[in-house]
Amino acid sequence: MKMLINVPETVVTDALRGLAAAHPELTVDVENRVVVRRDAPVEGKVALVSGGGSGHEPLHSGFVGRGMLDAACPGEVFTSPVPDQMARAAAAVDSGAGVLFVIKNYTGDVLNFDMAAELAEDEGVQVAKVIVNDDVAVTDSLYTAGRRGTGGTLFVERLAGAAAEEGAPLDRVAALAQRVNDGCRSFGVALSACSTPAKGGPTFDLPPGELELGIGIHGEPGRERRAMMTSGEIADAAVDAVVTDLRPDGPVFLLVNGMGGTPLLELYGFNAEVRRALGERGVPVVRTLVGNYVTSLDMAGASVTLCRADDELLRLWDSPVRTPALRWGC
């Protein structure tokens, strides 16, 4: 597998150098691997810190900025960052109002953020945590006890970030993040495996003519492998899985997320089928994002995330956000 890289060992460092060069509104500590919004710490504001393995860009570094994250800590590809990174990020962004750690539910991330919380608290930083576990495909997987955190992370980071920007205190920001997570469900499909720089080739074997339903964002196995399906059939399967679990009784936010290697032309076509499938099930959509947001390197495929919406969340969603990957209102 050919990659646009120098050597596998410097992939994350090179990307951080490139992120710093492209985005003067971020402060990038390349050596310590911490990405911080340039105006942090923001006086009186609760700070949001997230992080996880690299390879899911724009998550999380592309979500740093006004109205979303205050800092992100990228680990090696598909590998948790270390507690020292997270504690360093917390110290860099805490204004005294406390820090919320947004943690995708993978065993390594959860353990390391727990240790980082202890380190930060030892330094006098007040820490709250939310664990994102929106993926309905499997309970327990290669890297997780319980459900995995995938596309729902975007909604937690955006909506809790907006609440923090408005001046909500730590307990309210944490409660809102938990509420958003509890209202999120995702289901993903892979048409191809991804290739990691370290391995140099596909991380698993997915034969021609087959797809994997319920895939994770690291190529972890899903629910089942099937003969290739149409966009409409995939939309029905994904929407069924998500709606059956979430049982929405009102409007939802919709994320039609590319895994990285599927063209935008196909993602928009898939969105048409997802909307049809939601319409047939009586689920109204208030806002839609279509694109590559929570990716798995060059994997072909897509995921569907629904997030329960209400007036408060809709107002927060529409408030100004200014990050490399999401930007409106400012």
Add this chain to the structure above:
Amino acid sequence: MKMLINVPETVVTDALRGLAAAHPELTVDVENRVVVRRDAPVEGKVALVSGGGSGHEPLHSGFVGRGMLDAACPGEVFTSPVPDQMARAAAAVDSGAGVLFVIKNYTGDVLNFDMAAELAEDEGVQVAKVIVNDDVAVTDSLYTAGRRGTGGTLFVERLAGAAAEEGAPLDRVAALAQRVNDGCRSFGVALSACSTPAKGGPTFDLPPGELELGIGIHGEPGRERRAMMTSGEIADAAVDAVVTDLRPDGPVFLLVNGMGGTPLLELYGFNAEVRRALGERGVPVVRTLVGNYVTSLDMAGASVTLCRADDELLRLWDSPVRTPALRWGC
């Protein structure tokens, strides 16, 4: 090659249905394949219309909105739209102030936009045209007489769109578009071929361990095929080709553009090397975009576009823009 589609025949229509569902700020005529900003025609404003084959998303439909295009006409994959589409788009967005056609230099597009201009003028619409031809890799290619239009299209559409939004008359918007095009140069590299829905597999053969330098956005052959290179070596080759041709004597805008299948992690790493290469050649960068903007379906690879900047263009660049793919300031 597995694709997230229903059948090849409905790929463009399905994508337009999905675009309409995701973006209520656009009016999408799915049957006639015309995408229009919802508030068009804007009283007294020159309108910009572009279009071309599908498969390059977000170009052009993702660039429709305030501060950029008023309308886009998507053709079939890698196939020019027809004159009737373009004339229909012009009629839909003309406020009486005239329409600028932004045309990538491919023989079919140029001929069809010429015919559309005649149709529109017969209906009393004043039309000006700019042909984008920024690709330094080859003169004449499979689909072009002269240089191809690639990443420079983004700068022409954005900067001329901003001038039109400010109320500049048609002759000034057209002159500015021409000036921007004359200050743009691009060079692209493919690590893999793209697969079209109609063909169902790669459009050309690029063996393992080789890359193609100077590729177009339809998989047209480039300058030369070489053994695989590092990100730094590719950056040097691309920057050399662009800088030798453009000979910039001041600051530039930089687009580090993914062809569709290359992960954002790699694109940011490539941006670091492009910036190094530009720094070594004494070229200052005032604004940078990194991401998939002018793509070639699922092709792996990237292109580098430089666009000469000055105070006027910088002010136009930073003015509000609100499209699916580029959005800031509003």
